[in-house]
Amino acid sequence: MKMKIAVIAGDGIGPEIMTEAVRALRTVSDRFGHTAELTEYPVGGAAYDLCGDCLPEETLQACREADAVLLGAVGGPKWDALPAEKRPERRALLTLRSELGLFGNLRPAKTWEALKEASPLKAEIVGEGIDLLVVRELTGGLYFGEKRRSGDGRSAFDGLPYSVDEIERIARTAFDAARKRRGKVTSVDKANILETSRLWRETVTALGRSEYSDVELDHLYVDNAAMQLVRRPGQFDVILTENMFGDILSDEASQITGSIGMLPSASIGAGGKGMYEPIHGSAPDIAGRGIANPLAAILSVAMLLRYSFGLADEADTVERAVGAVLAEGLRTADIARPGETPVSTVAIGAAVSAAIRRA
Numbered sequence: 001m002k003m004k005i006a007v008i009a010g011d012g013i014g015p016e017i018m019t020e021a022v023r024a025l026r027t028v029s030d031r032f033g034h035t036a037e038l039t040e041y042p043v044g045g046a047a048y049d050l051c052g053d054c055l056p057e058e059t060l061q062a063c064r065e066a067d068a069v070l071l072g073a074v075g076g077p078k079w080d081a082l083p084a085e086k087r088p089e090r091r092a093l094l095t096l097r098s099e100l101g102l103f104g105n106l107r108p109a110k111t112w113e114a115l116k117e118a119s120p121l122k123a124e125i126v127g128e129g130i131d132l133l134v135v136r137e138l139t140g141g142l143y144f145g146e147k148r149r150s151g152d153g154r155s156a157f158d159g160l161p162y163s164v165d166e167i168e169r170i171a172r173t174a175f176d177a178a179r180k181r182r183g184k185v186t187s188v189d190k191a192n193i194l195e196t197s198r199l200w201r202e203t204v205t206a207l208g209r210s211e212y213s214d215v216e217l218d219h220l221y222v223d224n225a226a227m228q229l230v231r232r233p234g235q236f237d238v239i240l241t242e243n244m245f246g247d248i249l250s251d252e253a254s255q256i257t258g259s260i261g262m263l264p265s266a267s268i269g270a271g272g273k274g275m276y277e278p279i280h281g282s283a284p285d286i287a288g289r290g291i292a293n294p295l296a297a298i299l300s301v302a303m304l305l306r307y308s309f310g311l312a313d314e315a316d317t318v319e320r321a322v323g324a325v326l327a328e329g330l331r332t333a334d335i336a337r338p339g340e341t342p343v344s345t346v347a348i349g350a351a352v353s354a355a356i357r358r359a
Contacts, residue, residue: 002035003309006066008059010044011088012282013292013345014072020294020349021070024321025301027353028314039066043096044074044088044282054079054091060099063275068308069096071277072297076284097138102267102275103166104173105136105246106307109233109253109263114326115335118258121230128234133181134253135174135238136246138267140166141196143243160196162242167203173268174240175212180312184216184237188225188245200242222249229253254279261293261334264300266307274308276300290344293332295322298352321355 005025009018022038029036041059048054054074063069074088084090096102111119111130119126145159171187178185187204189197201219208217220228222245228235229252241249254263260280268274278296286292299322306315330351333342343351 001309001311002037003029004037004065004067005039005304006059006063006069007038007040008043008063008069008071008074009040009046010072010074010282011046011076012073012284012287014044014074014282016287016290016292016345017278017294017297018070018072020345020352021072021297021301023349023353024298024318024356025070025304027356028301028305028318031317031356031359032311032314034311034314038070043071043092045076045079047092048079048082048086048088054086054088055095060095063096063100068273068304069100069275070300070304071275073278073280073282076282078284096275097267100273100275101269102273103137103139103270104170104268105134105138105250106173106177106266106268106303107134107136107250107253107263107279108132108265108303109134109250109257111257112259112262112323112326114323114329115257115259115262117337118335119256120258121233121256125232125234128232130233130257132233132236132253133177133238134246134250135170135177135240136250137162137166137170137242138246139243141243160194160244162196162200164199164203167200168207171204171207171240172211174238175208175215178215178238179212180306182237183214184218185212186225186236186239187217187219188222188239188241188249189219190222190245191219192221196242204240225249226252230256259335260296261332262295262299264296264303266300266303268307272308272310274304276304276308290346291333291342292345293334294345294349295332295352298322298349317356317359318352321352321359324355325351 009015191197302318305311
């Protein structure tokens with residue numbers, strides 16, 4: 001298979017972790033006989049310093065034409081003085097999501113056997129295993145609804161709109177993901193209060209019955225879902241939720257693993273188009289020191305293979321390679337335990353690529 005991928009290293013530690021992600025992608029492509037056409041483009045603060053725009057038109061057009069986008073990290077305090085609409089996070093990330101039609105965010109949260117002690121939850125809870133996927137609707141709801149203030153400025157209004165089509169679109173993403181995992185979707189809403197949530201629940205239920213009868217479906221109110229995530233996270237497979245609830249729950253899920261440097265994400269659209277990135281930021285305080293953890297970026301490669309190209313075996317190989325390296329005791333500074341000697345960004349990236357070749 002030929003894969004055309006736009007590579008965006010970005011700012012801070014982005015170039016360092018992207019080097020190792022690209023190495024892993026090339027290694028797994030060679031291992032399975034694929035061709036990865038990788039071209040790097042400037043985005044973020046680095047692009048602003050280069051040409052005065054955090055998202056140059058050439059980059060945007062290249063991302064439109066690519067099969068998928070692999071992103072490192074953008075932003076940093078150096079560019080905080082820019083007007084809000086020109087800052088890397090807004091100008092680059094939000095514009096890319098909009099222009100590429102990326103309507104769903106996939107955020108896995110998983111405890112690795114070798115890192116279970118990093119979770120802030122009790123050992124007996126973590127012992128059940130945490131391996132869930134939050135599927136968040138990304139372009140509708142409260143964040144995109146009508147917003148206004150009263151004439152005297154003493155009251156404000158935010159609309160929370162959703163259509164059946166929008167709900168069905170993201171629900172199909174969750175159901176399809178569940179079919180590739182353990183076959184269960186938990187849809188989260190506030191249907192006891194919100195009319196939008198009642199439409200959400202009705203639509204998801206009808207779609208599950210008509211098209212996904214092989215997938216188990218249950219429903220939770222968002223407050224109960226938040227509680228259950230820390231009480232018994234092992235019960236979840238795929239969590240489906242609207243934009244604001246997903247924003248909150250995906251951050252909660254990322255924290256219960258205890259290893260934010262290990263967590264990838266995907267923003268996906270129709271036809272397999274997707275943008276893949278680690279959830280951590282650009283960490284300018286450690287940039288250039290060779291100590292950043294590239295594993296979340298490498299695991300983003302696994303998501304890219306799985307969701308944009310349907311290459312499940314290749315994605316599994318990358319994930320198993322990461323697990324093997326952790327089992328060998330290799331740790332970057334952010335996940336090293338007291339007394340352990342951390343390894344460099346390059347060293348752990350090279351170890352993962354070697355494990356892929358051995359697979």
